[in-house]
C-alpha cells in the first residue's frame with residue numbers, strides 16, 4: 001500500500017517533470033529557432049538539441065534530488081528511530097531471558113548447598129576461555145562474539161539435569177556407591193532432554209543447541225573415557241570442552257565439604273597434566289595463557305561465606321584427599 005508521503009513525493013516529481021518538459025518545449029520553440037534557424041547545418045541543429053536535452057535533464061535531476069532528499073530524510077529518521085527502538089526491545093528481551101535462565105539454574109543449583117557462586121564462576125571462566133579462543137588460529141573461525149555471549153549464559157545450565165537426581169544421592173555427604181554414581185551420571189542426559197523439550201516448543205535456536213550440548217557433554221573426556229556417551233576429541237562439542245575445563249577448575253579450587261580448596265597453581269598443574277587425556281590439548285594451551293584470569297574470578301566470587309558447620313565431623317576430617325579427577329573420584333557430584 002502506498003503511503004501518503006510516497007504519494008506526495010510522486011506528485012511533486014510529476015509536477016517537476018511537467019514543468020521541465022514545458023520549459024524544454026518552450027526553449028526549443030523560441031530560443032533554439034532563434035539561435036539555430038532551420039537553414040543551419042544538420043550538425044549544428046543536432047548539437048543544439050543534444051545540449052538542450054542535457055540541460056533540461058540536469059535541471060530535472062536537480063529538482064528530483066531536492067524533492068527526494070527533502071521528503072525521504074524524515075522517513076529515514078523515523079526508520080532509524082524504529083530500528084533503535086527494536087534493538088532496545090530485543091536487548092531487553094535477551095536480558096530478561098538470560099535473567100530467567102540464570103534464576104532457574106540457580107534455583108536448581110540451590111538443592112546442593114555447597115556450590116555457592118559456582119554458576120557465576122563457570123559463566124565467567126567459560127567467557128574468558130571463549131574470548132581467548134577468538135585469537136587462536138584453530139578456533140578463531142568457530143568462535144565469534146555471539147559464541148562468547150551465548151556460552152556466558154548457556155554454561156549456567158550445564159548441571160540443570162541434577163534436578164532429576166534424588167536428594168539422597170545429590171545431598172549425600174560422603175562418597176557415592178557405584179550404583180549411586182551411575183544414577184548421578186544420568187544428569188547430563190536428564191539436562192539435555194529437558195532442553196530438547198524446550199527446543200521442541202520454541203523451534204531451533206543456536207542458544208538452546210549450545211545449552212543442550214553443554215548439558216549433555218560436559219563430562220566427556222578428550223580420550224573417550226568420559227560419560228554419558230564416551231565421545232572423543234572433536235566429537236565433543238567445543239562449548240562442552242570449554243565448560244569441562246571451567247567446571248573441573250572450579251571444583252578443584254573451591255572448598256567442599258569433603259575437601260579443602262586446592263591452591264590455584266596446583267589446579268593449573270593438575271589440569272595441565274590432563275591435556276590430551278581428559279581435556280582438549282589446544283584448549284589447555286589457551287587455559288595456561290589465561291589461568292591468572294581464572295584465579296581472579298575465583299577470588300572475586302569465592303565461597304568463603306559457605307557454612308560447613310553442620311557437616312558431619314568425620315567427613316570434615318576425612319576431606320583432605322583432593323581427587324585427581326574431580327567429578328569422578330569423589331562420586332561425580334561436581
Ligand SMILES: [Fe+2]
Pocket residue numbers: 158159187218219334
Ligand atoms: Fe555435571
